[in-house]
Amino acid sequence: MLTRFEVANFKNFDKKITLDLTDTNMYLFNKDCVKEGVVNKALVYGHNGVGKSNLGFAIFDIISHLTDKNSAAECYKNYLNISNDSDIAEFVFTFQFDGNEVTYSYGKTDLETLVYEEIMINGNVYASIDRRESSEAIINAIGAESLRSDLGESKISLVSYIKKNSVLEDNCENLCFFKFVEFVNGMLFFRSLDSNRYIGFQQGSRSLGKDIIENGNVKHFEKFLNRVGIECRLSTIETSEQIDLAFDFNGKKVSFFEIASQGTKSLALFYYWYQRLKGDSKVTFLFVDEFDAFYHHALSSAVVELIRDIDAQSVITTHNTSIMSNELLRPDCYFLMYPNKISSLTNNTSKELREAHNIEKMYKAGAFSG
Structure with a gap:
């Protein structure tokens, strides 16, 4: 120590x-x-x-x-x-x-x-x-x-x-x-x-969303956000370039990092390291x-x-x-x-x-x- x-x-x-x-x-x-x-x-x-x-x-x-x-x-x-x-x-x-x-x-x-x-x-x-x-x-x-x-x-x-x-x-x-x-x-x-x-x-850096998806943590991240008071449903959305993390509003999906608040984005960063x-x-x-x-x-x-x-x-x-x-x-x-x-x-x-x-x-x- x-x-x-x-x-x-x-x-x-x-x-x-x-x-x-x-x-x-x-x-x-x-x-x-x-x-x-x-x-x-x-x-x-x-x-x-x-x-x-x-x-x-x-x-x-x-x-x-x-x-x-x-x-x-x-x-x-x-x-x-x-x-x-x-x-x-x-x-x-x-x-x-x-x-x-x-x-x-x-x-x-x-x-x-x-x-x-x-x-x-x-x-x-x-x-x-x-x-x-x-x-x-x-x-x-x-x-x-x-x-x-x-x-x-x-x-x-x-x-x-x-x-x-x-x-x-x-x-x-x-x-x-x-x-x-x-x-x-x-x-x-x-x-x-x-x-x-x-x-x-x-070393190096990774996309936060990509890291969550590739490690199979989409639902775990959802539960993490719910646990700390952010009620939401998460899923993935396919774009022309890649698969992105997304909010799921009763089947309507929007890219997570496009509409997430700064505080929620900050939580995604914390979650990345918390893992x-x-x-x-x-x-x-x-x-x-x-x-x-x-x-x-x-x-x-x-x-x-x-x-x-x-x-x-x-x-x-x-x-x-x-x-x-x-x-x-x-x-x-x-x-x-x-x-x-x-x-x-x-x-x-x-x-x-x-x-x-x-x-x-x-x-x-x-x-x-x-």
């Missing part, structure tokens, strides 16, 4: 900003929202322009150099903070795997150009390189002794270099290394504000940006409940205070984002928060001013 993330000099983040998912409390309700002392389901609130989307882009910057998954390079223009004099954006990830701690830190000048990297496992340097000083890497992985340590002019990530070119021994440190790589490969970011733009987990999140999913970490931008508040609650049921550690950004409720999550899982900090509701008040508290009402009354 991701336990802590830090970033500085990236997009609107001039100074270091930290998301700490280990600062939890001993609440006796909604215990499934915290796993092994780490927030497993988080909702992040913040005013427009504070950097909620950029937080997601910062966390998923790691995808571009550690995986071959979709990296959405168009989201990484204006990479460095314009007010900062440094020419390097810096990132620090801390993970926990079976009680072991993995810390991965790196700096970049842009999405593709790594300057330095260091991976530490339980406080010990596993591998590191600082290309500002030398092309020579330090590699302490058992089983990688025969690897050439001088990477020369290569831009490859040191992590990827070790993974692809060595047969590592079966020990605790190497197992942590592989779990770290596996976790990153399972990360998924998507947003509902535009087309099916995503980062991580897979990849259910059951024995390989998704390890989910970040959904402005997930309910087009939803009614009752629908937003239903979607949060669906996300609560998946295994993946999840972070969601929203403006919707109607889902700020102890019935859905708990105070240490709701985060308030400001230009220079991110902290939970629990840490933004001196009051003892209890299950019976109406935290939305308290928020609107200014109780969480920090």
Whole structure:
């Protein structure tokens, strides 16, 4: 699991900003929202322009150099903070795997150009390189002794270099290394504000309707929409070019995406990814940006409940205070984002928060001013 993330000099983040998912409390309700002392389901609130989307882009910057998954390079223009004099954006990830701690830190000048990297496992340097000083890497992985340590002019990530070119021994440190790589490969970011733009987990893109039809999910999608409050009947319609998803009005069919509301289209996008999140999913970490931008508040609650049921550690950004409720999550899982900090509701008040508290009402009354 991701336990802590830090970033500085990236997009609107001039100074270091930290998301700490280990600062939890001993609440006796909604215990499934915290796993092994780490927030497993988080909702992040913040005013427009504070950097909620950029937080997601910062966390998923790691995808571009550690995986071959979709990296959405168009989201990484204006990479460095314009007010900062440094020419390097810096990132620090801390993970926990079976009680072991993995810390991965790196700096970049842009999405593709790594300057330095260091991976530490339980406080010990596993591998590191600082290309500002030398092309020579330090590699302490058992089983990688025969690897050439001088990477020369290569831009490859040191992590990827070790993974692809060595047969590592079966020990605790190497197992942590592989779990770290596996976790990153399972990360998924998507947003509902535009087309099916995503980062991580897979490559390429598919038509939402085509995916639903080809996987035999037309009636399942219909039931999904009905479940979240959208009464409709779905079918398919044949056009001159293909078979499309359609609304069925007593035998009269109309193409789904021609008349669906923006909110319903957004639900189709959520459904597309939800099918990849259910059951024995390989998704390890989910970040959904402005997930309910087009939803009614009752629908937003239903979607949060669906996300609560998946295994993946999840972070969601929203403006919707109607889902700020102890019935859905708990105070240490709701985060308030400001230009220079991110902290939970629990840490933004001196009051003892209890299950019976109406935290939305308290928020609107200014109780969480920090």
